[in-house]
Each structure stands twice: as C-alpha cells, then as structure tokens.
Amino acid sequence: MTPVCPGAAPATVAAGHRSHLPEVTFCIAAIAVGGCGGQHRRMTTLLRDLLKPLNLAGVFTIAAVALSFGQDLAPHGLWRWATVIGFTALFLFRALLPPRPLPQHAALLLQALLAVALIWLEPRTGTSPVLLVLVAAQAAMRWPPPQVLALMLVLNAAMYAVFVLAGVPRPFLMVAIYTSFQAFAALTANYARSAERARDALVYVNADLLATRALLADSARDAERLRLARELHDVAGHKLTAMRIHLRLLRAEPALAPREDLRMLEQLSGELLGDIRSVVQSLRDDAGLDLHTALHALAAPFPRPALRLQIDAQVRVSDPQVAEALVRLVQEALTNAARHGDADTVTVAVRCDAGALCVDIQDDGRCAEQIHEGNGIAGMRERLAALSGQLDLRRAAHGGLHLTARLPA
Incomplete structure (x- = not known):
C-alpha cells in the first residue's frame, strides 16, 4: 500500500494506534529563526568552538x-x-x-x-x-x-x-x-x-539499526494483526455462520420452534458474529507504520543536532519502501547538519499536499552559497526516483540547508 492522504482530515499532531508512546515529542508550531536569534546562535557556536x-x-x-x-x-x-x-x-x-x-x-x-x-x-x-x-x-x-x-x-x-x-x-x-x-x-x-x-561510523550504524528495528517491529506487529484478523474471519467467523444456519434449521422443525432457548442461542450467535466482524475490521484498520518512533530512534544517538518532528495526523505510510526512503532522507539530513552545517536543530515536517506525501527538512546550520551534492544526496535522489518521487535542496533564508521531497500518494 502507498501513503494515504485524506484531504478532509484536519492537520493535528500525529495520531494512530501508537500515538500514546511517552518517549515521542511533537513540535506543533512552526519555528521561525529571526536575524537576532540566528546571530546569537552563531556567536554561541563560535564561542563553543x-x-x-x-x-x-x-x-x-x-x-x-x-x-x-x-x-x-x-x-x-x-x-x-x-x-x-x-x-x-x-x-x-x-x-x-x-x-x-x-x-x-x-x-x-x-x-x-x-x-x-x-x-x-x-x-x-x-x-x-x-x-x-x-x-x-x-x-x-x-x-x-x-x-x-x-x-x-x-x-x-x-x-x-x-x-x-x-x-x-x-x-x-x-x-x-x-x-x-x-x-x-x-x-x-x-x-x-x-x-x-x-x-561517528558506529553512531550512524547504531542509529540506522535502531530506526530499522523500530520499522521492522512495527511491520511485524501489523503482519501479526492481519494474521489474527484472517484467522478470526476464516475460522471463528465461518464456524459461527455454520452454527447459525443449524440453529435456524432446528427452529424450522415444528416440534422445536416454540423453544425459547433455541431463539436465544440464535440471537447470541448473531451478536457474537457481529462482534467478531467488528474485531476483524479494527484489526484490519491500517494506521500506517510508526514513523515517529523510527525517526526519534534515528536521532537519539546524536547529541546534536536535535530533531524536531511534525507529522500531520492524516499521514499514513504503509509501504515499507516509502517508510525506508523517509528514514534514509532524514538520516542524510542529520548527517549533513552534524558534519558540514554545524547545526543545533533539524526540523522535519511530513504532510500530505495535493495527493502527494511531502517531507520538508530544514536545519539552522551554515550552508555554502553553492551547494555541493555528495554521494549521500545523489543516493537519495536515486532512491526517491525509484519510487517516482523527487528531491529538491537549496540554501534557506537563515543560512541552513533546506530539503524538500515529494512522493506520489
């Protein structure tokens, strides 16, 4: 499945069946870096260096x-x-x-x-x-x-x-x-x-493993939920349907028709079948892969830059390839911000726009006027192109690097 972007849903903080995790922190408001704030940050960075x-x-x-x-x-x-x-x-x-x-x-x-x-x-x-x-x-x-x-x-x-x-x-x-x-x-x-x-290599590999483990665990849970839904539908649902048919046949007998217990059994079997169908439907409801946990796990080993994450509630990513591409994109942005930009914060926003999944990444570091694309950026372009997506990067107004990726929904 590909990302689902229902346009009618309001943009709120991330939702889904795992949104209660305590270690996840969300950023609601947009972050504006003013001239004075940026100058103060640069002076602080110079003093620290x-x-x-x-x-x-x-x-x-x-x-x-x-x-x-x-x-x-x-x-x-x-x-x-x-x-x-x-x-x-x-x-x-x-x-x-x-x-x-x-x-x-x-x-x-x-x-x-x-x-x-x-x-x-x-x-x-x-x-x-x-x-x-x-x-x-x-x-x-x-x-x-x-x-x-x-x-x-x-x-x-x-x-x-x-x-x-x-x-x-x-x-x-x-x-x-x-x-x-x-x-x-x-x-x-x-x-x-x-x-x-x-x-640094060990930190990057460890972060990559943590993010991949989070996605794999999430995918495994989804697969187990689908398996349980199929088992309930194919086994319990079919047997309850067969039992209701037999109960109706018994009630069709003139000698057994007046029995109240048969009528009660048929009613209870119908209610139980309806409950099982509701459970199966809830298990099949796709809340998407848990990008929050994966991305925060990716950024956890880095002392700086800090990751500020905003994922709109209507974003649903069920395709593992799309989720992996997003994780790799954020990983490359964190790496560039730490190694080359000397950034303190990387802001990542994921939203749905005109039927496409949009990822907007900005850091508050120092980016050159002429951006040199290394092997990491080239690899990300190839990865997104394989999914019919695209990647744009430019120097932000406050001096950091600004990446924008789009994937068709």
Whole structure:
C-alpha cells in the first residue's frame, strides 16, 4: 500500500494506534529563526568552538611563542609580531569557520609559510619552529598521511636551509628534534582523526539499526494483526455462520420452534458474529507504520543536532519502501547538519499536499552559497526516483540547508 492522504482530515499532531508512546515529542508550531536569534546562535557556536581543548592548546602555544619575543618594537620586531598575528588569525579562521576544503587548505598553507617566515626572521630563539608542530597537527586532522609527509619534508627542508644560512650550531640536530615533535603531533592527530571517524561510523550504524528495528517491529506487529484478523474471519467467523444456519434449521422443525432457548442461542450467535466482524475490521484498520518512533530512534544517538518532528495526523505510510526512503532522507539530513552545517536543530515536517506525501527538512546550520551534492544526496535522489518521487535542496533564508521531497500518494 502507498501513503494515504485524506484531504478532509484536519492537520493535528500525529495520531494512530501508537500515538500514546511517552518517549515521542511533537513540535506543533512552526519555528521561525529571526536575524537576532540566528546571530546569537552563531556567536554561541563560535564561542563553543573556540573553547574546545585543542583550540585552546593551540592559542596558548602561539602565545608562548609570542612571549619569547619580549617587547621588541624595532622594525625587525614589528615584522615578527605581524607574522605571529597573521598566523593566529589563520589558526582561528580554520578552527572557527565551516570546514570547507578550499579555504581550509589555503589557510593551512599560509600558516606554514608564515611559520617559515618567522623562523627566518628569528632563527636563534628556538621557539619559532614550534609553530610547525601546530601546522603538522592541523594537516594530519584534514589531509591523508602522504600529503602530510610531503608538507613536512618541504617545511623542514626550508627550516634546515634557514638554520644553515643563519649559522645556527648543529642545524641537522635542531631540525631532527623539531621533526620528531612534528611527527608525534601528526601521528597523534591522525589517530584521533581515525578514532573520531570510527566513532561517528558506529553512531550512524547504531542509529540506522535502531530506526530499522523500530520499522521492522512495527511491520511485524501489523503482519501479526492481519494474521489474527484472517484467522478470526476464516475460522471463528465461518464456524459461527455454520452454527447459525443449524440453529435456524432446528427452529424450522415444528416440534422445536416454540423453544425459547433455541431463539436465544440464535440471537447470541448473531451478536457474537457481529462482534467478531467488528474485531476483524479494527484489526484490519491500517494506521500506517510508526514513523515517529523510527525517526526519534534515528536521532537519539546524536547529541546534536536535535530533531524536531511534525507529522500531520492524516499521514499514513504503509509501504515499507516509502517508510525506508523517509528514514534514509532524514538520516542524510542529520548527517549533513552534524558534519558540514554545524547545526543545533533539524526540523522535519511530513504532510500530505495535493495527493502527494511531502517531507520538508530544514536545519539552522551554515550552508555554502553553492551547494555541493555528495554521494549521500545523489543516493537519495536515486532512491526517491525509484519510487517516482523527487528531491529538491537549496540554501534557506537563515543560512541552513533546506530539503524538500515529494512522493506520489
């Protein structure tokens, strides 16, 4: 069966034979994100990102390097301060702004150039090469190991050349010491990156399993209800009908016609048959699959973004393929909002419109002006196209991602 959309029914909070579940929370009112609220949220997000332990450690490291210069206001010293300030600005740029590849890579390369420039300006302090440790750690968090190794070879070769030209004693030993620090930072960052990816993958798989289990359990309950309805109709219903026929035949006998107990038995059998038919009809009434439980189970493992769900009462989804497509669509939206949009909330609205099932998804994150569709979005387009549906996505007015899907009812 496909989704049923009776147009006459008023739009209310979700109903159905499972709407009493206590763990389900519904959002009735539409959520409007104003300019002031959006700006406050962005400031809160930036502050939260700045206070992350790794970012604080990086800022303190840069501050320690800057303190080693003292209060030198000579032209040479001003160049050093300008270089440190530029490095700090680029470090904060990479830490606080959305992880878009091109700006992030450019900022990292500029940091590397400024670090080498600072070593050239002050090769004998011994603190300037510490900035290359920060560069190595940042590169290992974003780049594959071969690219990190190539960058470190180039930077350390440049540092060695500066030490030789400046007459630093034992330049090879100095470069070897700083290279070991860089290697330790890069390996630690790479392991942290791998662990983070493995954790995220486990979270996504766990959420997927929870949502699938909810749909399967719901489908199994519906199948059991239909089986009971068929059994009652085919077994008890037929036998009661046969019993009523025999009772009527007995009452047709002249000798048994006056008996009141036969008349009472025929009446009771008729009432019982009517009750069984009512039970069978109620068991066959299709309230659809429980999308609320499945979608909330999907979002439960994610600390953020939070899921706000609104499903109109007239929405009935009985086709498992349609339900799975909806779950996968919401899953992809949650993944994009968490990984790329840095969103706090994802709002999902499911309704019936002009004989079609409409799914509207918005997040309050930060979306690029030019949306790049990855493999996840492409897979969703293919999944919806197989069901004669369509998917549209665009940048919302408040800066987040806005997805709209339609499936024919």
